Ligand SMILES: Cc1ncc(C[n+]2csc(CCOP(=O)(O)OP(=O)(O)O)c2C)c(N)n1
């Protein structure tokens with residue numbers, strides 16, 4: 040099989056963005072055009088004059104990937120070149136859930152035939168681990184640090200898949216880089232479904248979350264097993280498939296593997312905060328029937 | 330004015346300026362149009378939408394984007410796929426595009442955009458001046474300014490030709506004055522399809538996003554490489570100087586209409602006083618000159634069509650025998666108290682032997698009417714400058730002291 044995303048890039052050892060991108064392209068196939076907003080993935084894969092991309096690829100700005108993708112799709116249609124070519128945007132959580140949200144909303148509302156893949160490593164990694172609206176409750180980042188009077192990020196993650204589903208997207212799915220086959224299959228389905236489709240991939244970042252470079256997959260799997268990251272598919276706005284997790288692991292098992300949560304285990308009142316995170320997992324388990 | 334050709338009366342129809350431009354865009358066979366409505370640009374995009382609704386533009390998609398930022402961003406993608414791309418905006422919309430403007434130029438995407446010039450907020454004001462486009466001067470877009478409806482429409486075809494030239498590959502703005510040109514009805518000759526097809530070849534991009542030949546666009550250039558990208562953009566701008574002249578000359582050959590190339594001159598040959606300006610004010614100035622010439626005042630006009638690339642050579646040559654140069658600007662650099670054309674004209678004379686005095690007037694902000702007697706006053710002040718030298722280098726025109 041031809042490698043569509045090749046090594047030699049400047050990502051950290053064990054980089055989540057690289058792994059998730061590889062799976063994305065395995066699902067999308069070689070007849071695609073990729074758009075990346077600014078972020079780790081873009082910076083690490085295209086240090087001029089080198090590139091990791093064996094598919095046509097374009098980076099424009101941080102907040103406009105979905106608009107650029109719209110333009111590509113429209114141009115292919117106008118010039119009679121669309122054929123089976125898939126247009127795929129691959130963006131970080133910051134590019135997707137924060138600064139690029141308006142462009143994404145526009146592109147989904149207009150119904151362009153494209154797939155948007157969010158690689159959610161739960162902070163602005165490229166600029167040094169600042170908080171995004173994908174940063175989970177109580178995680179310490181450089182702009183939501185734990186401190187004497189703070190347990191870190193005060194807000195839960197924004198529910199991006201629900202926002203996309205509300206736009207009437209025919210196919211929305213969550214996935215995780217720990218489940219490569221799941222991700223490849225979902226990307227394939229998304230790119231084969233006409234209209235604007237969405238994949239949200241949970242992607243632990245060794246540098247930003249603070250864990251050993253060999254543990255990326257393990258941590259991603261633990262997020263799923265605790266119920267903190269539910270894997271599901273939505274078709275035409277309805278949840279059609281959920282990955283069962285059996286007996287859930289306690290969230291502590293997940294939290295203690297990462298230094299972004301270490302204050303929860305050393306600060307007074309930490310146990311109560313961990314209980315709040317457990318409540319988020321419990322709610323997911325209940326809501327999605329994990 | 331260098332009126333080489335004569336307008337063919339029998340071909341003329343009375344239309345609104347915006348319609349003439351929308352029609353010109355249609356005739357240029359765009360593949361993707363992406364725009365967001367804003368006064369006074371709206372009639373252009375409404376016109377184009379109607380053409381699309383009536384099936385009058387083949388092989389074209391119109392993207393109804395959710396903002397100007399996305400309007401231009403979408404065209405980044407479209408142009409990179411090899412589409413001929415068009416947008417239109419003004420004022421707040423143009424300012425919202427600021428980041429994308431640099432990006433388009435840096436990626437060498439020859440997008441053409443009409444800027445229906447309008448003042449910028451605050452205070453909010455929908456009327457004409459040039460602050461919007463001038464504020465985007467360093468974004469790497471070619472900027473052409475039209476004097477009248479016919480020129481604004483015809484300039485659209487010229488802009489595509491210049492921008493898409495392989496030695497240029499830079500985006501271009503066609504600037505036309507809001508309301509004064511966009512909302513006025515006048516007899517014009519609409520671009521003919523056959524002649525335009527002859528004038529404007531189909532766009533042949535050098536590189537495109539193509540799964541059969543994967544390329545990476547928009548890579549990270551570190552300090553080892555960035556300078557050369559900027560240098561090549563500057564070279565492209567320099568190349569466009571000649572292409573702007575060529576596009577005007579070829580347009581004349583095919584259509585029989587000519588408005589100047591980089592600049593145009595009116596009664597400058599023996600002029601002691603030369604006024605410089607861009608856009609629709611040129612018409613008022615010409616009328617004023619006609620009046621004063623009858624009274625023996627040796628005054629002429631240098632119309633600047635291309636503000637970027639800046640036609641320094643052409644300007645130097647045109648004003649070499651003047652005794653005083655007066656630059657009128659519908660914009661101001663706050664804190665410098667000068668308009669951009671004035672500043673740049675002065676700077677292109679420095680380091681030359683020409684010591685002609687240059688004075689600047691900032692005029693017509695936010696659509697304030699510019700009357701012939703205002704121009705006459707400016708010219709009589711220029712006569713004073715000829716006699717006694719510069720007293721006030723740059724100043725606001727028509728400030729209502731009673732409001733201050
Ligand atoms: C308009 C704008 N604001 C800010 C930045 C700085 N910036 C570049 S990448 C980035 C964060 C990217 O975060 P995310 O999208 O989550 O991707 P990651 O790097 O985490 O994979 C920021 C803040 C920018 N390039 N452009």
Ligand code: SF4
Nearest residue numbers: 050051054079244246
């Ligand atoms: S900081 Fe995280 S996302 Fe960025 S390259 Fe390193 S591992 Fe990948």
Ligand SMILES: [Mg+2]
Nearest residue numbers: 131132162164
């Ligand atoms: Mg991120």
